Each structure stands twice: as structure tokens, then as C-alpha cells.
Amino acid sequence: MHILLVIAGSMLVAVAYNFFLIPHEILSSGLSGIAIMLGIITPLNTGVLNLLLNLPLLILGVMKLGKRFIAYTILSVITLSIGLYIVPVIKLSTEPILSSLFGGVLTGAGVGIIFRASASSGGFDILAMLLARKKDFPLGALLSIMNAAVVVVAGFLFSWDAALNTLIAIYATGKVVDTIHTKHIKLTLNIVTSKGDEMCEKLLKSLYRGITLTEGKGAYSGENRFILMTVITRYQLNEVKQIIHDIDPKAFVNITQTVEVVGLFHRD
Structure with missing residues (x-):
């Protein structure tokens, strides 16, 4: 199911680019915007450029990020690149403002679907997750500067x-x-399991979130248990639930929506 969502979302983004944005020299955010820009000013296809620009980050992601997440992200990048290559560039509307608005809406719908499948469309999303491992890194400001740079370059190369x-x-x-996705929503997970060390090790390898591990005892059974507490973003939930089930199908998990997080929490 997730694979189909990733493919559908990525193809929707490709259609938005080739039908609405590229014909009017309108860019998107992130590396995709840079790929569109280079595709307009060079003979190279936008799909090929998108794949080449994402390739170094994907390689880093394989080594640093969760395997399931990066696998879906690689699928998204490949599907988007193929879509940009095979979908013809057609100017459906002669009105640039309508094209930018509708193209942006379709792109958001596609990216939202990709996020719901516990993946990303690559580019700055991967960069954000890699940099999020550094404490107190001004991530939001960095991404804003990157996207602002894309807009400024578009102004100089094409028109304001x-x-x-x-x-x-x-x-x-x-x-x-x-x-569609509300990825800014944070969730607090309390996991009660008999396989605390194994669970903690797997989650730390697959996510880039801190985990607090404490020891507890079942009031009814009298058996020793481990209690893991962590805060994640909503789009990570499917991956985390699968990891928990793989390690300990009998684990008790309490999931609550978090109103606010204060302190060292990496925002992606």
C-alpha cells in the first residue's frame, strides 16, 4: 500500500511540474526547483537532473537514516525523475498565476501523499534530517534561506x-x-516491553529521536518490564509501529498527541 502511495504521489508531482510550473518557468522549492531551473537553461532533462542532484543525499541517507524511510524516499525520487522524463511538458493554462497556484496545489497534494506513506520526495527533506542530528542547529532558518535562494535565482535568471x-x-x-499530512503534529510514545534494550537499539538506528529508557514492574504479573518514552513527528508513526511489532508483538504502546515540546527536540 505504501509503495502505491509513494508512486502515485510522485507521479502527481511530476504532472504538476510538467503541466503547470515548467511551461511558465516557475520553480518549486528545494532541489526539485534547482532541477527545474537547470532543465530550463540547459539541454538536460529535468528528470535526469533531479535524480543526479538527489543521488549524493540518497547515498548519505542510506548510511545515516532509517532503512524503511530511505527506501521509500529512493522510490519516490526515482519515480519522480522517471515521471519528469516521460510526461510531456504541456502548457495547460496560458495564465502564469493560475498555473503557479494550481501547480503548487497539485505538488502539495503529491508531497502530502508521499509523507503519509512515511517517505519524502528527497532533496532538502533528506538534508534536513541529516542536519537534524546536530544539536541546536538552526534548521528552519537554513531551509528558509535555501528556498529563498531558489526564488532569488529565478528572479535573476528568468524574471521577477x-x-x-x-x-x-x-x-x-x-x-x-x-x-493533508500535518507533519508538524508531535506524538509522545510510551512503550512497555520485555525487550527494552533490543527495542531501544532498533529505534535509535531507524530514527533520529532521543529515547528515555526506564525499568518498571507489572503490577499484576510482577514481571520486570522496560518503559521507553520518545517524541516523534506524526509521519514517523507508521514506521515506528512496524518496528515495535517486529521486535515485540506483545508490547504495550500508549500514543498521545503532544501539545508542545520544550528543549532539545529536532524539528524537521
Whole structure:
């Protein structure tokens, strides 16, 4: 099911790019925006450029991030790159503002679907997760600067109308992604298991979140148990639930929505 969602979301993004953004020289955010820009000013296909730009980050992601997550992300990047290569570039609308708005909405829908499948579309998302391992790293500011740079370059290379339309597309994409996925929502997990060390080791390898491990005792059974507490983002939930089930199908898990997180929590 997740594989189908990743493929469908990635193809939707490819259609949004080739039907609405690229014909009007409108960029998206992140590495995809850079791939679109290079595809316009060079003879190379945007799909090929998207794959080449993401390749180094994907290699790093394989070594540093969760295997399930990065596997789906690799599938997303490959599908998007193939989609950009095979879907023809057609100007469906002659109005740039409508194209930037509708292209941004379709892109947000596709990316939101990809996020719901516990994956990402690559690019700056992977970079964010790699940098999130560093404590107190100003991640939000960095990503904002990167996206702002894409907009400014669009203004200089094409026109400032194109730059402003790019802003509209990026804004629409962000709004739709938040509506579909709400990845900013944080969840607190309390996991009660007899396999605390094994569970903790697997979660630490697969996620980039801290875990607090304490020892407990079942009031009814009298058996010793481990209690793991961690805070994750909502889009990580499916992966975490699968990991917990693989390690200890009998584990008790309490999942609650977190109102606010104060302290060292890496925001992606």
C-alpha cells in the first residue's frame, strides 16, 4: 500500500511540474526547483537532473537514516525523475498565476501523499534530517534561506514575475501539505516491553529521536518490564509501529498527541 502511495504521489508531482510550473518557468522549492531551473537553461532533462542532484543525499541517507524511510524516499525520487522524463511538458493554462497556484496545489497534494506513506520526495527533506542530528542547529532558518535562494535565482535568471509566481507555488504547496499530512503534529510514545534494550537499539538506528529508557514492574504479573518514552513527528508513526511489532508483538504502546515540546527536540 505504501509503495502505491509513494508512486502515485510522485507521479502527481511530476504532472504538476510538467503541466503547470515548467511551461511558465516557475520553480518549486528545494532541489526539485534547482532541477527545474537547470532543465530550463540547459539541454538536460529535468528528470535526469533531479535524480543526479538527489543521488549524493540518497547515498548519505542510506548510511545515516532509517532503512524503511530511505527506501521509500529512493522510490519516490526515482519515480519522480522517471515521471519528469516521460510526461510531456504541456502548457495547460496560458495564465502564469493560475498555473503557479494550481501547480503548487497539485505538488502539495503529491508531497502530502508521499509523507503519509512515511517517505519524502528527497532533496532538502533528506538534508534536513541529516542536519537534524546536530544539536541546536538552526534548521528552519537554513531551509528558509535555501528556498529563498531558489526564488532569488529565478528572479535573476528568468524574471521577477517568475520569482513571485514561484513564491505563490511554494506557499500553496506548503499549505496543502500541512492540510493533508500535518507533519508538524508531535506524538509522545510510551512503550512497555520485555525487550527494552533490543527495542531501544532498533529505534535509535531507524530514527533520529532521543529515547528515555526506564525499568518498571507489572503490577499484576510482577514481571520486570522496560518503559521507553520518545517524541516523534506524526509521519514517523507508521514506521515506528512496524518496528515495535517486529521486535515485540506483545508490547504495550500508549500514543498521545503532544501539545508542545520544550528543549532539545529536532524539528524537521
